[in-house]
Structures are given as C-alpha cells and as structure tokens.
Amino acid sequence: MLRLLGEVCAELGARGVSCALIGAGAMAAHGVSRSTSDLDLLATDRAVLEPPFWAALEARGVAVDVRRGDEDDPLAGVVRFASTGERPVDLVVGRPAWLRQALARAVPATLGAASVPVVTLPDLVLLKLYAGGPQDAWDVEQLLDAGERRATEAAVSARIGELPPEASRLWERIRQGRG
Secondary structure (H helix, E strand, C coil): CCHHHHHHHHHHHHCCCCCEEEHHHHHHHCCCCCCCCCEEEEECCHHHHCHHHHHHHHHCCCEEEEEECCCCCCEEEEEEEECCCCCCEEEEEECCCHHHHHHHHCEEEEECCEEEEECCHHHHHHHHHHHCCHHHHHHHHHHHHHCCHHHHHHHHHHHHHHCCHHHHHHHHHHHCCCC
C-alpha cells in the first residue's frame, strides 16, 4: 500500500524536487503511531503545481488533483494522488523559507518498498507547531515523549523564532505542560 508514495517520491527526485514525509507517516517513522487514511509529503518547489509536471504518473493511471492556495494561504497548494488499492498521497507545497531547511535536513528511510526522505524529529515538531491545532499539540507531546526529549526541545527552541508568534506561544504552553 506504499507503492504510490514511492512513485510520487521517485518522480519528484527524478525532476530534482526535494520532498519529505510529514504528518502521521513521519510520526510513525519516529516511533509514534497515529491512524491516518492518507500519507503526506512536503515540498516547496511550486513547479509541482503545474499539471503537466505529473503527466508521467497520470499516464500510468494515477489520478492527480492539483489545488493552488490563495495568496493569503500559508500553503502554495496541495497535489492529491490516488491509485486503486493504495493510500492517497497529499503533496503539501509550503511557502515559508524555513521549510526548505527542513527538507534539506530530511533523512532517508525505507517504508515497505518505498524509499522516502522523512523530516527529522525536531522539524516534525516545528511543522506541528506551525499547523497549531489541538491534534497538532497532542502530536507534539507524543513526539517529545517518544524521542530524545532534551535534544529535541533544544533543536526546536533554537529554530522556533523562524515560525509565526502563534507557534512560539504554543511551544511555550507545551513546554510548561499546558499544551
């Protein structure tokens, strides 16, 4: 059920576009299981929002749905991939510059037969803080409990200034046990 994820990552890599697994899939790679119906990838290259970019996958029967974000949206867009018998894959296209650094720090992982870069634990925490919802706060607490808490807290604290003030406030609440 991870063939589609591998195909999307391979297509991105062949086209020189960095990506990394985020969301519940990345949480599982870091030792925290959470149910999800799809898998999420992150990229920052807006070329992926051009429908012709995906012609090769579509020719192999993959359904591709490109959705561009508005100018106010924190996301440049999302590309959804679907294929029979596979978990859907969402490619989230981020705008902020700090996301490019998170992609650069991603580490390779093998999930089933798929070779996929995965964001580091501190970067996953930062992504969850950036999203800022109640589920994201819970996810951060689970990730801190599952990993090397002190090292993760230090890395997140060193980078939190790159995120909006709301993310910093949520981080402080979580660190004080009031997530």
